[in-house]
Amino acid sequence: MKIRHVRAIAVFGIALVALTGARGSGGGCDNSSSSSSSGGSHRDDDSTGGSTSSGGSVSGGSSADKAARDVTIDECKYDPATKNLTAKISIDNSDMLDYDYNVTMKFTGGAGSTAVPATAMKTGIAVTGGSTQTAELTTPYTGSGDGSEYTKCEVTRVSRS
Template sequence: MKMRHVRALAVFGIALVALTGARGSGGGGCDSHSNSGSSSSSSGGSGSHHDNDDNGTSGGSVSGGSGSANEALRDITIDTCAYDAATKNLTARITVKNDGVLDYDYDVTLKFKGTSATPATATTTDIAVAAGASKSADMTTPYPGTGDGSEYTKCEVTRASRS
């Protein structure tokens, strides 16, 4: 075999490894942007949430992949978020909508937050929602402040799961 054939095979081998081997590891290659896009879209998790804006309607966004926790977050809407002066509790009403084909039990953790207030958390478990149905649930936690509670203007679902 002549030297130029050996050199051509070596270059071909290096190019083959660079194009196929690097693509599988997520770096380089002709199509690496589609791999990195799919790996970044599966991140998210604890940063995902629904926010409630000042007028009591649901809002916010959910980013992340298709894991069970992310799917559970997408199923939850915050209907109200307020301070109840009669009970001195922070209260929220959520609606869980199960668009799936299976029945699920939902566990939800919600954070009450305000402009200068100490965050307060409420947790509820075992909200049973049949497939294709929705269910509302009230969440409460004692008011941690000494004022009138008006500083708590937002709620955020910080964790949700379904099983």
């Protein structure tokens, strides 16, 4: 009887390790940026006039999570010609259905920065099933400098319909 009990505990322990070890926390960001539950994938890019992009990764299975995973930030910068903060994104729709995406970005500065958070939104970005579409989101720069106080941009909301 003792052997059956020990064997049952061993099987339970292996099953528990297999279940808990199989769970991940989604991807992360490079350059020590933090993860966000509402961002898409991203990259940090110090070659864009002092501005960088950052976002996060999403885990889970809701429709909003799937839409957020489709968005990648390609570049964030201040455009001196238009005096706008701009974000260039790519949306990869790997589904077979066509979707219209709505994306909201937030531009911020680092710790101790004087940057006032700014938001850019673009709606109705049509992406056919199985393809990738690029888009640019812009918001007016309200500062008086060269935009270098803005060091991060992140996707704060994504939806598709």
